[in-house]
Amino acid sequence: MSAKILVAYYSTYGTNHQMAQEAARAAEAAGAEVRLRKIAETAPKEVVEGQDAWKAQVERAADIEEVSHDDMLWADGYFFSSPTRYGSVTSQMRAFIDTLGPLWMEGKLVDKTVTATTSAQNAHGGQETTLMGLYTTVMHWGAIVVAPGYTDPVLFEAGGNPYGYSAQAGALDETGKKAIAHQAKRLVEKTEALKA
DSSP states (O other), X not given: OOOEEEEEEOOSSSHHHHHXXXXXXXXXXXXXXXXXXXXXXXXXXXXXXXXXXXHHHHHHTTTSOBOOHHHHHHOSEEEEEEEEETTEEOHHHHHHHTTOHHHHHTTTTTTOEEEEEEEESSTTSSHHHHHHHHHHHHHHHTOEEOOOXXXXXXXXXXXXXXXXXXXXXXXXXXXXXXXXXXXXXXXXXXXXXXXX
């Protein structure tokens, strides 16, 4: 039975949107059934529309559905992608996670697999702490972290982050896409193994 993978992302300017699209393509190529969903925008409309790049990203993602609790229940595994904000996920991602208390209390997130990617303006902008913080959250759910570690040479070529691929904002390249594809394929494989 194929794994059901939810790829859920937040993206201010487009990098994590691109990363999520790569993850969704790779998970489908690995045989998974995939839902690509965006995290709802929580910033005030006037703030978003006051920045051309932010407004343009909202328009680019207009046809992508917002993630819901139904998506979380449907999926066997999750691929999250969020920019770094002061060494943590964005407030938008956090706001969605904070709505999941009822699912957590009912044990509905137990044994789900999770992996994640991130981006920041510079190479030392908090990528590792962002991923580790997100993984700490999902451990409270009883979820199973599927980090890429150093399971493929492409991970070294893509910057060597064992917690999950991390990019400099606006700089997703072919090597990064290969690292994301490896991470998505690994998530599908481990999710299917747990379902067997």
